[in-house]
Amino acid sequence: MGEFDLIRRYFMRPAMDLANGVEVGVGDDCAVLVPTPGARWLVSSDMLVEGRHFLSTVDPARLGHKALAVNLSDLAACGATPRGFTLALALPRVDEAWLAGFSRGLLALADAHRCPLIGGDTTQGPLNICITVFGEAPAGAALLRSGARVGDAIWVSGRLGDARLALEVFRGTLALDAGGFEAARAAMESPTPRLSLGQALRGIATAAIDVSDGLLGDLGHILAASGVGARLDVDALPRSALLAAQPAALQRECLLAGGDDYELVFTAPAAARLPDVGVELTRIGVIELEPGLRVVDAQGAAVAHGLRSFDHFKA
Numbered sequence: 025m026g027e028f029d030l031i032r033r034y035f036m037r038p039a040m041d042l043a044n045g046v047e048v049g050v051g052d053d054c055a056v057l058v059p060t061p062g063a064r065w066l067v068s069s070d071m072l073v074e075g076r077h078f079l080s081t082v083d084p085a086r087l088g089h090k091a092l093a094v095n096l097s098d099l100a101a102c103g104a105t106p107r108g109f110t111l112a113l114a115l116p117r118v119d120e121a122w123l124a125g126f127s128r129g130l131l132a133l134a135d136a137h138r139c140p141l142i143g144g145d146t147t148q149g150p151l152n153i154c155i156t157v158f159g160e161a162p163a164g165a166a167l168l169r170s171g172a173r174v175g176d177a178i179w180v181s182g183r184l185g186d187a188r189l190a191l192e193v194f195r196g197t198l199a200l201d202a203g204g205f206e207a208a209r210a211a212m213e214s215p216t217p218r219l220s221l222g223q224a225l226r227g228i229a230t231a232a233i234d235v236s237d238g239l240l241g242d243l244g245h246i247l248a249a250s251g252v253g254a255r256l257d258v259d260a261l262p263r264s265a266l267l268a269a270q271p272a273a274l275q276r277e278c279l280l281a282g283g284d285d286y287e288l289v290f291t292a293p294a295a296a297r298l299p300d301v302g303v304e305l306t307r308i309g310v311i312e313l314e315p316g317l318r319v320v321d322a323q324g325a326a327v328a329h330g331l332r333s334f335d336h337f338k339a
């Protein structure tokens with residue numbers, strides 16, 4: 025199968041399947057999108073490299089889902105509505121079973137969020153997946169990292185830490201029973217981008233970010249961009265029953281520095297009424313004037329942790 029047959033078979037959809045506002049999708053030199061009057065474009069890219077972001081053994085449908093999910097999570101963090109995405113793909117060889125699974129997982133999530141695949145590039149090389157998402161938000165409505173104010177409450181969606189548990193099992197440092205491993209693995213391989221929450225937080229949240237590298241570092245980005253500090257209650261952090269059954273030190277590591285959670289962390293005035301979009305929201309701390317992030321327990325005592333978030337260029 026040649027490059028163009030591959031694109032046509034696995035990545036091209038009938039024009040009628042494209043969401044409103046895509047005039048030209050896959051197949052020409054450029055895609056043509058119609059901007060919504062008054063809206064701003066929000067654009068983000070994320071690359072997934074085999075051996076770095078995923079294991080070669082991962083189910084291809086889950087990999088397709090995750091490749092788009094981590095990108096949609098960035099749109100969610102900014103309160104954007106998805107409009108489309110491009111896919112730049114390097115493949116070592118044409119493996120039709122892999123391509124069928126990968127495109128199925130990818131396009132199922134795309135359809136669920138009316139976010140059509142509008143173009144891309146396909147080349148031979150070590151397996152590498154780079155997606156760029158295009159979204160929109162009304163002018164001035166995008167949620168940024170820079171808006172947190174002293175006295176704002178800090179909230180997180182869903183639960184943190186399960187993806188890290190799965191990573192510990194793959195590393196051989198933790199054993200879970202079959203059911204626990206499957207649950208943790210699903211958290212790692214099939215994250216849910218919190219798009220409806222992000223959009224519902226427009227005009228309410230003062231700052232937001234998605235947790236991709238670990239809560240400490242990602243919340244730290246909000247603090248740095250906003251020029252504020254915070255107090256974070258580690259005992260308040262929402263966790264699954266599976267994680268709650270692990271030793272306390274491991275729980276804290278997974279919650280504070282786990283990464284790959286793709287939950288939203290956001291700040292909002294303490295009296296703000298938060299939207300109910302069917303996603304659990306937990307208040308985990310408060311923005312303070314004093315710079316730095318102070319981790320405390322339920323009694324308010326300082327917690328020494330020595331943890332930091334993931335960084336590709338620091339061991």
Ligand code: ADP
Pocket residue numbers: 031035049050051052053054111112113141142143144145146
């Ligand atoms: P060009 O050589 O003009 O860059 P290509 O031959 O690379 O065009 O791609 C042909 C068409 O297929 C373009 O519309 C491009 O956006 C699309 N395309 C290529 N690879 C992919 C892919 N992996 N997913 C979706 N669309 C793709």
Ligand code: MG
Pocket residue numbers: 144145146
């Ligand atoms: Mg090209």
